[in-house]
Amino acid sequence: MKIERISEEGIDRLVDCFYAKIRVDPDLGPIFERVVRGKWEPHLATMRNFWSSVMLTSGRYKGAPVPAHLRIKAIQPPMFDRWLRLFGETCDELFEDEVAEAFRVKAARIAESLKLALFFRPELIAPGKSS
Numbered sequence: 152m153k154i155e156r157i158s159e160e161g162i163d164r165l166v167d168c169f170y171a172k173i174r175v176d177p178d179l180g181p182i183f184e185r186v187v188r189g190k191w192e193p194h195l196a197t198m199r200n201f202w203s204s205v206m207l208t209s210g211r212y213k214g215a216p217v218p219a220h221l222r223i224k225a226i227q228p229p230m231f232d233r234w235l236r237l238f239g240e241t242c243d244e245l246f247e248d249e250v251a252e253a254f255r256v257k258a259a260r261i262a263e264s265l266k267l268a269l270f271f272r273p274e275l276i277a278p279g280k281s282s
């Protein structure tokens with residue numbers, strides 16, 4: 152049966168299932184293997200805290216996603232579509248429609264702001280106009 156409410160247990164399952172998919176994904180898997188390598192358990196714990204903070208406002212996540220992603224030079228904008236597709240599929244497998252949609256909407260917004268932070272460089276569009 153699918154999960155009907157947002158809960159810590161649901162978030163634990165989501166994080167486990169999503170990163171199991173990520174690890175074997177031909178585009179995203181190698182990036183994670185390089186960066187996360189032997190530290191999967193701490194990464195999954197961080198991601199449980201992150202989603203708990205986002206969806207249940209628990210305040211458990213204390214990190215900074217933008218610098219964490221800025222360090223990963225291999226990230227390209229189209230990879231965000233792939234990330235969101237896998238995330239959305241996992242949500243649909245685990246959650247009732249409304250809950251799945253709530254996760255998907257948040258993820259899409261955060262992905263958009265991460266993408267802007269990583270790739271939007273006003274100086275590339277209007278060189279010399281930034282001063």
Ligand code: HEM
Pocket residue numbers: 179182183186187194197198201213214215216219220223226227230231234257258259261262265
């Ligand atoms: C192209 C898409 C993405 C890739 C390749 C990617 C990759 C990664 C990797 C490799 C890490 C581990 C960094 C480290 O341990 O130093 C990480 C951390 C993280 N990612 Fe992503 N990510 C992507 C998109 C997203 C999106 C869309 C979200 C949120 C909706 C997200 C949220 C996070 C968070 C919260 C962390 C933990 C940062 C911290 O250390 O506090 N990521 N990501």
